[in-house]
Amino acid sequence: MTTESPEEIRHKIEQRLPLLPDLPGCYLMKDASDKIIYVGKAKNLKNRVRSYFRGAHDTKTTKLVSEIHHFETIVTNSNKEALILEINLIQQYKPQYNIKLKEGSMYPYLKITNEKDPQLIITSQVLKDGGQYFGPFPNVQAATATQQLLHKIYPLRRCSKNEKRACFYYHLGQCIGCCDHPVSKDAYQKQINRIKRFFNGEVGPIKNDLKRKMEEAAEKLDFEQAADLRDQIEYIETTVERQTVMSQDYDNMDVFNYYYDKGWISIQAFMLRQGSILKRKAALFPSYGEKEPDNELTTYIARFYKEQNNVLPKAILVPPAVDQEVLEAIFEIPVQTPLRGKKKSMLDLCEKNAKLALDEKFRLIEASTRKTLGAIEELADALQIPQANYIEAFDHSHIQGVHTVSGMVVYQNGKPDRKNYRKFKIKSSEGANEFAHSQEVIRRRYTRLLKENKPLPDLILMDGGIIQVRAARDVLENELDLSIPVAGMVKNDKHKTASLLDGSKEKIVELNPRSQAFHFIQRVQEEVHRYAISYHRQIRAKNQVASILDTIPGVGPATRSKLLKHFKSLQKIKEADVENLRKLGITRPVAKRIIEFLNNPERV
Template sequence: MRDQIEQKLALLPDLPGCYLMRNRDNEIIYVGKAKNLKNRVRSYFRGAHDTKTTKLVSEIHHFETIVTNSNKEALILEINLIQKYKPIYNIRLKDGTMYPYLKITNERDPELIITNVVKKDGGIYFGPFPNVYAATNTQQLLHRVYPLRRCPKNEKRACFYYHLNQCIGPCDHEVSVETYQEQINRIKRFFNGDVSEIKKDLTAKMHTAAEKLEFELAADYRDQLDYIDTTLERQNVMSQDYDNMDVFGYTYDRGWLSIQVFMLRQGSILKRKAAIFPCYSEPEEEVTTFIARFYHEQNHIKPKGILVQSDVDHETLSEVLEISVHTPLRGKKRSMLELCEKNSKLALDEKFRLDENNQRKTIGAVTELAELLNIEQANYIEAFDHSNIQGTDSVSGMVVYRDGKPERKSYRKFKIKTVEGANEFAHTQEVIRRRYTRLLREEKPLPDLILMDGGKIQIRAARDVLENELGLSIPIAGMVKDDHHKTASLMDGYSEEILEVDRRSQAFMLIQRIQEEVHRYAISYHRQVRSKSHFASELDQIEGVGPVTRNKLLKHFKSLKRMKEASIDEYRKLGIPQSTAERVIQTLNEAK
């Protein structure tokens, strides 16, 4: 296959277009675009790459290309291909994160509604708003001062809102198109920052209401004025040049791309959007694609213009989005772009710091633990704990940690089958025997370390089975607890020596997490078994309910409460005679 890829690389054209990387199952795993397909695609198979790109390249089985007439066509095609195939290595812009907008509908009697879906339907959209609460407050304000239709279209008489002067009244009389347009123009001026007229009107109404001693109404007008002052008027610290503009800043480092978007509306930063994702292409081209998809896939309303860094493809973006694209060199706009870029860098630095912290908590902790026990490695750990009440309903739980992280899909539960009563030594022997006999039989990897939630008893039992029965020499250690049932120290499984662990070390914290997790898992399983056992004992006392009927009832109803509340017909559908069903319901309802 490598020879086939080399042959295709030699035939690539020096033209713009898109390339589609496919895996062995012929699934598209990555889509990219290039001004020069030959140079770009060849770069994936030449030279060294960072870890993430190396992983992508390792999964490429073959590729295909689509030539376009221009870089603009390549960008549009790339967006459509990503949206259609959703490749796993392309960034996925999350759905459901749209901000609310106010919309004047495109119809004979328009209304003002809240929506988070922007469509090309002829409607007039205002926003976005930072949240639904802000959009609702603005909508209610406009209903009071510049009302449009609020009633349903099929109303035959004046609606309630009309009598409150919050509906223009098409249900009561025909409203001309000119009247609607006048109201719409007022709303537009309002959103453009011309709030003097509405403030003057509200102030007059507030004084009139106060003179009439209608203080609640006056307070309502006062609150509307406060809302305008605090939310809708322009902030003096911002330039009016910022109106209706989006700013995109990015930082690229260690194979990761961080993008920040400032959405500027009404002279202030309304909302910030951030994205951090692995970069498999040239960062400036990934940013270009991100910006185009930002408006294409998520239906954000395009502003009058956008500000971007100098290496982003201005010409292509301007052609695709049909808006102005600039890189300011000085002034307040330049400061805003630098602020956006600074935020992207801070976000990426924060990600790297968190990654380093997680690395210390996981890989670092695993390394410390291996050094403490003097073993080669402890990347794959299996830990066991037992749970019972005075020897009844005995169970065990096993949790798995890989590279210091829980691997929940590999957790296992064990119900003790061969031992009666409280015998931790025998319990441990049975569980260890069952677990590792199966791994050997299925030829699956063995763990680097086995941790027992306990001391010498569990360690000796596990070691006896592993060494004497199975011929295995897997490192074992015991997680010893103090008088308060908290993690205290570690016991070496062979020397049975207590190893003092620094409580501030990552190794100790890992042992603590594992011990708490395996204890939680074993206890929760024991509660399930005990609950089922209780159900079974209750049913066994009822005449006519044998093992088969009991299991059938438990499997279908799950709980005694549901059995009490079920109808006779539901029992009969399970093949249970009516007389038996009646006895079950009666007995359970009479029980305390």
């Protein structure tokens, strides 16, 4: 689970929002455990995703936004493809904030049935029944309007099979007429082919035919008919998009592509099933040495199936530079590079997503670098010191002066350098003596740096006010003869960053609460406090365990030390058995006494 504060999470999200593309696609909202909690689609990803973090929302949306830790996006070629992908992602991940889709989908499709006299019907399920599916449609109204249009233009059977004479729809020209006379298979196929072309975007012939009929109706003064035809033309122009026919074109194949720049490779993999994108996998990592990016992709694909236990598809689509022969020899399935058509379009879409992912990473790095460097430059200017590239910050933690510890965090060029963090257990003073605690930790830290001839920081930050700052300066200047700048991170009564105290002048430095320097001081103060208090909890827990062990007859300092060193916690000692304890050199009677004591339900 993440330990980031809500402010840090919001800051990371705000950094990403301007980098979103003005393109159609899907967005996946995730919580702190990386679980997908909501999936949505958008004609414009930037506008749609940004809307979640701007302005007021209803109760349900506010609850969703409060749980968003980060998000992902997948770019598609059209809003229609985004809709299909959204359906598949919801079915796959079942996010808690999405309306639960029933078996198949709540989104409607149009289907040409597989029977002697086929019909054009609306359905919410896509089955392997030989039928031909078109869609999905955003709602039932859109599916119904398209169905009614096709009934008028390219009618199939609209009546029941039990009709003994021409049905009502046949007289309206909306039934092919199998109720009146036998209709050949070829006649049905011609209509079906026209419907397919319609869904593939070939609407020109239909519009021309409708315009001709509209003009004829107007000439006959049949304005009602002309208005109906006009509405049909308008519907085609404004509503009917290029639909994806649910065919075998994309059936059971995986598509891989990459984008390489500045020593980094971004890889995207699309798993296509039943004519649409079922799942997306993404990887982004540095490409070291002389290894070519196409070789990196070849290795990634091999590992994708060998190590991740992904099921092999019927075929794999890759860019031309990939070693297809090697992959075919390994997996014994076709590995192809399409040069045109829908498959080539899908390969290009993979590359587009890979490029967008890598571009976003570079822009985030650039923005982060610009902000951190800007923050430490502002900080140095505010304190009137040459630079603040290397900073060490200190904080103390205790409860009423007991188990006092200090934590030190290090920042290099505005970023935490965690391998150089240090912990201090206060030895020389008791009680809540902040001045003495600060003196001890500063003395120990910088005496050691001088002794080891290691670099000294550009700035020392003390979590506190004038007491901590004066203590640090007293040791540095009067004992160690050092002139390192010292500043205090002052908190308000709500324990939040309030201001910065210049140690040399002992006066408050005014920082704009919205400035980069102020936010940087906030992050440093929160980090050093977290580090110090976590160490204090460890010490307190260890002492509590030691106190409990000391109450067991026969357990002395040596035995207690053995137990803590080996088991680390009271719970693990409690879960051990006598033989586990015997291996540490503890006698059987004492081992038995320890186990019985710790597992006694009456022990408080």
